[in-house]
Amino acid sequence: MHLVFIGAHPDDETSSSGTIAKYTANGHEATIVMTTRGGRGHWEIPSEELERIRTKEMESAAKILGAEVIFLDYKDADVPAGDALKEELVDVVRNLKPDIVLTFHPMVWRDDHKRVGQAATEACFKACLPLLETRYLAHRPVPDIYFFGSPMVPVEKDVYIDVSEYMDVKMESFAQHRSQWVKWDIDEDDSTRPLEEIRARMLHRARQYGLESGVEYAEAFMSQYGRKRALDFFPTVR
Numbered sequence: 001m002h003l004v005f006i007g008a009h010p011d012d013e014t015s016s017s018g019t020i021a022k023y024t025a026n027g028h029e030a031t032i033v034m035t036t037r038g039g040r041g042h043w044e045i046p047s048e049e050l051e052r053i054r055t056k057e058m059e060s061a062a063k064i065l066g067a068e069v070i071f072l073d074y075k076d077a078d079v080p081a082g083d084a085l086k087e088e089l090v091d092v093v094r095n096l097k098p099d100i101v102l103t104f105h106p107m108v109w110r111d112d113h114k115r116v117g118q119a120a121t122e123a124c125f126k127a128c129l130p131l132l133e134t135r136y137l138a139h140r141p142v143p144d145i146y147f148f149g150s151p152m153v154p155v156e157k158d159v160y161i162d163v164s165e166y167m168d169v170k171m172e173s174f175a176q177h178r179s180q181w182v183k184w185d186i187d188e189d190d191s192t193r194p195l196e197e198i199r200a201r202m203l204h205r206a207r208q209y210g211l212e213s214g215v216e217y218a219e220a221f222m223s224q225y226g227r228k229r230a231l232d233f234f235p236t237v238r
């Protein structure tokens with residue numbers, strides 16, 4: 001089985017990193033597709049340098065999760081709303097042939113996230129149209145899509161993945177995104193404090209989802225077809 005995560009910025013995968021780690025640890029394949037290199041996510045580092053830094057950070061985070069990573073090179077905060085991204089994602093889907101796609105819920109806040117979620121969802125369908133000609137041949141419809149994020153209208157999470165055994169990996173892979181958590185204006189000695197604060201929030205959220213699903217720590221998704229189908233396509237789902 002092949003799980004494909006489609007996000008906008010390096011570190012977006014943190015929402016699902018325990019699931020990705022669990023998936024690869026169980027012998028499956030995972031690919032992280034990032035539509036940008038996050039070149040606008042810093043107060044001080046110039047954009048091109050930041051893109052280089054965040055590319056490396058993403059690569060080491062993905063390595064820890066046992067996943068491949070692909071960048072599409074759109075500009076951070078400028079992911080287009082039109083058909084270009086959709087067409088490119090059709091080719092990504094046709095090329096990678098995922099069994100499961102994880103992406104942003106199309107109604108989340110922030111244009112980049114929303115546009116990626118919308119385009120990925122549409123591309124998962126369009127990829128199977130044989131008369132739609134792109135660089136790659138049509139592929140069967142993606143069996144299942146799972147959404148993460150917080151939609152602007154309430155949508156219930158209905159698929160929980162037990163990641164209790166993968167919390168260390170989740171934390172370690174997030175820690176690779178150093179440009180996103182180091183505070184440059186505080187004492188060197190104290191530079192890991194922001195990471196500890198973020199870790200505490202990540203633990204709290206995973207514990208919350210764990211409580212909702214009867215396990216210690218979990219990640220939660222909104223499914224296209226509901227939990228029963230999730231059991232077919234998420235072989236490690238609990």
Ligand SMILES: [Zn+2]
Nearest residue numbers: 008009012113
């Ligand atoms: Zn993001």
